[in-house]
Amino acid sequence: MKTIFLLACAFVLSSCKIVKPYDMVNINDPDMLLANKKCERFETNFQIYREGASGANGGKSGGGCGCN
Amino acid sequence: MNKLLLITSLILPVLFYGQADQNEYKKRVLETAEVDYVMSYYTQDGTHASVTGGIGTEKLEDITPTFIIALPLNADDVLTIDAGISAYSSASSSNLDPFDSSGASGGYDDDDDDDDDRASYAGVSGTPWYASSGASAQDVWSGVTVNYSHTSDSRDFSWNTQASFANEYDYNSVGFGGGLSQQFNEKNTSVSLSGLVFLDNWNPKYPTEIDSYYEAGSNLNNGFFGPIDILDQTGAIINKNDPNAWRPNGGLIVNTSRKTYSGSINFSQILSKNLQLLLSVDIVRQQGWLANPMQRVYFSDKPNFYVGNPSSIPNYETPQNTDVFQLGDDIERLPSVRTKLPFGARLNYYVNASLAVRTYFRYYQDDWGLVSQTASIEFPVKFGLGKFTLYPNYRYFTQTAVDYFAPYEGHLSTSDFYTSDYDLSAFSSHQMGLGFNYTDLFAQLKFLGFGFKSLDVRYNYYDRSDGLNAHITSMGVKFVMD
Numbered sequence: 001m002k003t004i005f006l007l008a009c010a011f012v013l014s015s016c017k018i019v020k021p022y023d024m025v026n027i028n029d030p031d032m033l034l035a036n037k038k039c040e041r042f043e044t045n046f047q048i049y050r051e052g053a054s055g056a057n058g059g060k061s062g063g064g065c066g067c068n
Numbered sequence: 069m070n071k072l073l074l075i076t077s078l079i080l081p082v083l084f085y086g087q088a089d090q091n092e093y094k095k096r097v098l099e100t101a102e103v104d105y106v107m108s109y110y111t112q113d114g115t116h117a118s119v120t121g122g123i124g125t126e127k128l129e130d131i132t133p134t135f136i137i138a139l140p141l142n143a144d145d146v147l148t149i150d151a152g153i154s155a156y157s158s159a160s161s162s163n164l165d166p167f168d169s170s171g172a173s174g175g176y177d178d179d180d181d182d183d184d185d186r187a188s189y190a191g192v193s194g195t196p197w198y199a200s201s202g203a204s205a206q207d208v209w210s211g212v213t214v215n216y217s218h219t220s221d222s223r224d225f226s227w228n229t230q231a232s233f234a235n236e237y238d239y240n241s242v243g244f245g246g247g248l249s250q251q252f253n254e255k256n257t258s259v260s261l262s263g264l265v266f267l268d269n270w271n272p273k274y275p276t277e278i279d280s281y282y283e284a285g286s287n288l289n290n291g292f293f294g295p296i297d298i299l300d301q302t303g304a305i306i307n308k309n310d311p312n313a314w315r316p317n318g319g320l321i322v323n324t325s326r327k328t329y330s331g332s333i334n335f336s337q338i339l340s341k342n343l344q345l346l347l348s349v350d351i352v353r354q355q356g357w358l359a360n361p362m363q364r365v366y367f368s369d370k371p372n373f374y375v376g377n378p379s380s381i382p383n384y385e386t387p388q389n390t391d392v393f394q395l396g397d398d399i400e401r402l403p404s405v406r407t408k409l410p411f412g413a414r415l416n417y418y419v420n421a422s423l424a425v426r427t428y429f430r431y432y433q434d435d436w437g438l439v440s441q442t443a444s445i446e447f448p449v450k451f452g453l454g455k456f457t458l459y460p461n462y463r464y465f466t467q468t469a470v471d472y473f474a475p476y477e478g479h480l481s482t483s484d485f486y487t488s489d490y491d492l493s494a495f496s497s498h499q500m501g502l503g504f505n506y507t508d509l510f511a512q513l514k515f516l517g518f519g520f521k522s523l524d525v526r527y528n529y530y531d532r533s534d535g536l537n538a539h540i541t542s543m544g545v546k547f548v549m550d
Contacts, residue, residue, distance in 0.1 A: 018253055018256050019254075019256055019338045023341050024341070026418040029418060029424065030507075031426065031450075031457065032416045032424060033416075034344060034345075037503075037524065038136065038544050039106050039524045039542040039544035041106070042106075042132055043540055043542065046130075046530075046538065047465070050112075050497075050536070050538070052434075052467050053410065053432035053440035053442070054410070055330075055332075055350040055352055055408060055432065
């Protein structure tokens with residue numbers, strides 16, 4: 001899995017053409033954000049409680065008992 | 069690891085602190101103070117409550133009002149305060165103490181004659197299928213996180229540090245950490261590192277029969293059990309002095325601490341004018357009491373004992389049972405160390421001014437034997453000159469069970485570790501929903517010196533293959549200071 005990840009990084013880094021700041025209008029659209037929106041945090045929160053897996057999504061990955 | 073994270077979060081940011089000409093014009097990282105009010109209302113239902121050993125009601129309601137305040141301290145620095153509560157009402161948690169006379173079970177009367185049938189079990193009964201009026205039925209979790217971030221003059225480098233505190237009636241958590249982020253390739257590439265440490269502590273609450281047993285010096289003739297009859301599988305009253313009478317396994321928790329160390333690496337890359345990618349790797353290590361002392365386990369190699377109405381024992385595993393409760397054999401026990409390794413990827417594509425595609429995938433594995441995959445997709449659709457957006461979304465999740473999971477009455481007392489928590493069982497789930505956003509770029513609507521910036525509303529339905537389902541409605545309102 002680590003090898004695949006490193007190969008993916010290398011591929012991405014070597015295959016991209018630089019996008020200039022004046023061409024970043026679309027990339028800077030709020031819906032292109034590479035993270036959850038603020039009000040999605042509660043969905044991430046209950047998923048952490050109701051599922052055994054967590055992390056790698058910018059959400060909390062520790063702290064709290066997850067009791068209920 | 070603790071030391072490494074401390075260095076990452078506290079020392080490196082100072083070393084990397086960017087210096088530049090202070091006379092140069094700089095666009096502020098955050099133009100003005102922002103206040104977000106976000107909240108959610110969550111309900112769930114299911115039939116595999118972990119507090120009652122893997123069977124019973126999982127009804128739960130939770131409401132979570134939260135404020136997030138972001139204050140620009142100067143052109144480069146932002147202080148964010150995130151404070152909220154989570155007030156819940158849980159049928160499952162109420163059955164930490166199922167033996168009451170005022171809850172669903174206690175108030176139950178199955179016939180129309182006088183109430184003398186309750187006298188045979190001294191007015192004490194319970195059931196895993198309905199909420200009791202136990203003290204743990206409701207509680208409030210409260211938490212606050214303070215985050216300080218600094219961005220360099222070039223705006224290519226930033227660091228942040230944070231501290232958090234959270235508390236509920238049986239648990240408290242203190243957290244701290246920080247991170248670094250560097251942009252390259254004319255801001256086309258970004259790499260960030262972060263580390264967090266949580267130092268948590270249980271104030272353990274146990275199933276009432278187990279707690280009472282130890283409180284009475286392991287004597288079933290004293291304390292809670294003194295005036296109560298204990299029944300065997302046939303409904304016959306047992307001799308409490310018999311060496312084969314009910315006795316809980318194990319013992320109570322000695323070490324109540326739980327520590328979590330978490331490190332993350334994120335790599336993001338703009339692939340074209342319309343496409344960008346994020347790759348993310350976390351490593352999380354937890355140590356301490358990782359099981360939940362509230363959760364009962366029942367062993368298949370131990371006889372069963374009950375308190376309540378003997379005629380309901382044959383129906384124990386069905387909701388028809390309203391007035392008999394099986395005494396727990398032990399609390400959940402799990403290894404004291406767990407290492408989690410999730411890999412995540414996001415790929416977002418801007419189709420046109422009206423449509424984007426947001427995707428997410430995660431592969432997860434840990435050393436308890438749990439492997440999972442998550443995939444989600446969302447299609448933001450803009451209309452009304454971009455002021456309104458709809459967010460139809462779908463998420464699929466699947467996981468294998470941890471090595472220590474077995475259902476109700478599925479464990480052996482000779483095992484070292486056991487849980488009947490269905491959150492750790494093998495299942496798949498589907499989540500689907502719709503979000504709505506309204507944004508007023510100019511914040512024209514004013515309220516107490518703040519301009520209304522945006523409104524978000526989301527609804528999602530969650531369906532798990534073990535029968536649990538949930539509804540979650542969230543909303544968020546953003547105000548900016550004039």
